[in-house]
Amino acid sequence: MWHLIKYRFLQITRNRPMMFWALAFPMILGTLFYISFGNIGISATGDSDWDPVPVAVINKLETKSSGTFFADFLDAMNGSVLDIQDVKNEKDAKKKLENDEIFGIYYVKGIPSLTITKNGVSQSILTSLLNTYNQNAYLFKEIARTHPERLTDAVASLQTNGSFITEKSVSGKTLNPTVLYFFALIAYACMSGAYLSIEAVRDTQANLSPLGARRSITPYRKQFLIFIDMLVLIFIHFINVMILTFYVNYILDIDLGNNYLAILATNFMGSLIGICLGLMIGCIGKLTFSAKIGICTSTTLLTGFLSGLMFGNMKDVVEQNAPILNRINPAAVLSDAYYCISVYNDTLRYQRCMITLLIMSVLFLGIAFLGVRRERYDSI
Incomplete structure (x- = not known):
C-alpha cells in the first residue's frame, strides 16, 4: 500500500500540465483579478482608499x-x-x-x-x-x-x-464586494482538482494507457487502486488549495476571515468534491481521454460561472430565478461556505453547505466505483 502511495504521489506531482491547471492557473487568475479590481474602493481592512x-x-x-x-x-x-x-x-x-x-x-x-x-x-x-x-x-x-x-x-x-448609516456585514466587518470573486476563484480551484483525478483514472484503464494495461493485470482490485489514488490526490490537491488560499489572503491581501479552522475544513471538502467529480467523469463509459478532459473543462467553467467567477452577482441572479441550481452546484455551495466564514458568520448555513458537499462527494464516488466495476477486457 505504501509503495503504491509513494509512486502515485511522485507520478502526479511530476505531471506538469495537470498541476498547472490545478494550481498555477488559479493563482494566475487570482493575480489578474487583483490587478483588475482587487483594491477598488475598499482596502483589505475595510477603509476607503479613494484620493480626492x-x-x-x-x-x-x-x-x-x-x-x-x-x-x-x-x-x-x-x-x-x-x-x-x-x-x-x-x-x-x-x-x-x-x-x-x-x-x-x-x-x-x-x-x-x-x-x-x-x-x-x-x-x-x-x-x-x-x-x-x-x-x-x-x-x-x-x-x-x-x-x-x-x-x-x-x-x-x-x-x-x-x-447614522454605514455599510456593515453581519459579522461586523465592512464588505468589499470584489471579495466575492475570490470566493468563487477558490471554489473554482477546488473543482479543478478534477483534472488530476481524470489523469489518475486513465492510468487504471487498459484501453487508454500502457500504464493502465499493466495495472489491470495486477492482483489488486480496481476499486482498491482508485481508493489509493483518491487518498493521494486529495492530499496533493488540498495542499494546492491551501497554497492558493495563502496566496490570496496574505500575498494579495484579500481578507478571507480569521476562522482558520473553518477555512481548513472548507478547503478539504472542496478538494474532496473536486477529486470525486474527476473520478466520476474519468469512469464514464468508453469515452476517449480528450473527451473526458473536455467534459471536465466544461463542467468546471460552467459551475464557476454560475458561482460568480466571471460575473460577481451571477449567484444572486440564479438564486432569484432558479435557486435549485445554487443547491446542486458544488462551486456555488463552496462559495457560499466561504461567504459564511468571512461575512455571515452563520454556523447553521455553513454546516448545511458542508453536509451538501459531503453528500455530493459520496454520490460522485459511488458512481465512479459502479463505473469501473463493470469494466472488462477481452485481452490486454
Missing part, C-alpha cells in the same frame, strides 16, 4: 441666485471627495482637462452642469455627485411647494443622515 478627484469649478452666475447652493455643496465636498483646483478662467480649466490634470469641470449656474471628456471611475464619481445634488434640489423644491412647514426638518435630515 481633481476638478475645476467655473462660476457662470452674473448675480446671486439659487445656483450658489451648488457652489456651497461643492465646497463641502472639497478635501474629502473633491480636490478643487484653482483656475483663472474657463479656458485654463479646459486646457487642464485636455491634459488630464483634472477629471471634470463643474459649472455653477441656474442649472448646474458637468463637462468630462472620458469615461472612468473618477468621472463616474463626479457624475454621481451632480445627480445627487439635482435630486436633492428637486426634492426640496417639491417640499417647499407642497409642505413648506417641513422644509427645515428636511434640511436637518439631509445634514445628519449620513452619520
Whole structure:
C-alpha cells in the first residue's frame, strides 16, 4: 500500500500540465483579478482608499441666485471627495482637462452642469455627485411647494443622515464586494482538482494507457487502486488549495476571515468534491481521454460561472430565478461556505453547505466505483 502511495504521489506531482491547471492557473487568475479590481474602493481592512478627484469649478452666475447652493455643496465636498483646483478662467480649466490634470469641470449656474471628456471611475464619481445634488434640489423644491412647514426638518435630515448609516456585514466587518470573486476563484480551484483525478483514472484503464494495461493485470482490485489514488490526490490537491488560499489572503491581501479552522475544513471538502467529480467523469463509459478532459473543462467553467467567477452577482441572479441550481452546484455551495466564514458568520448555513458537499462527494464516488466495476477486457 505504501509503495503504491509513494509512486502515485511522485507520478502526479511530476505531471506538469495537470498541476498547472490545478494550481498555477488559479493563482494566475487570482493575480489578474487583483490587478483588475482587487483594491477598488475598499482596502483589505475595510477603509476607503479613494484620493480626492481633481476638478475645476467655473462660476457662470452674473448675480446671486439659487445656483450658489451648488457652489456651497461643492465646497463641502472639497478635501474629502473633491480636490478643487484653482483656475483663472474657463479656458485654463479646459486646457487642464485636455491634459488630464483634472477629471471634470463643474459649472455653477441656474442649472448646474458637468463637462468630462472620458469615461472612468473618477468621472463616474463626479457624475454621481451632480445627480445627487439635482435630486436633492428637486426634492426640496417639491417640499417647499407642497409642505413648506417641513422644509427645515428636511434640511436637518439631509445634514445628519449620513452619520447614522454605514455599510456593515453581519459579522461586523465592512464588505468589499470584489471579495466575492475570490470566493468563487477558490471554489473554482477546488473543482479543478478534477483534472488530476481524470489523469489518475486513465492510468487504471487498459484501453487508454500502457500504464493502465499493466495495472489491470495486477492482483489488486480496481476499486482498491482508485481508493489509493483518491487518498493521494486529495492530499496533493488540498495542499494546492491551501497554497492558493495563502496566496490570496496574505500575498494579495484579500481578507478571507480569521476562522482558520473553518477555512481548513472548507478547503478539504472542496478538494474532496473536486477529486470525486474527476473520478466520476474519468469512469464514464468508453469515452476517449480528450473527451473526458473536455467534459471536465466544461463542467468546471460552467459551475464557476454560475458561482460568480466571471460575473460577481451571477449567484444572486440564479438564486432569484432558479435557486435549485445554487443547491446542486458544488462551486456555488463552496462559495457560499466561504461567504459564511468571512461575512455571515452563520454556523447553521455553513454546516448545511458542508453536509451538501459531503453528500455530493459520496454520490460522485459511488458512481465512479459502479463505473469501473463493470469494466472488462477481452485481452490486454
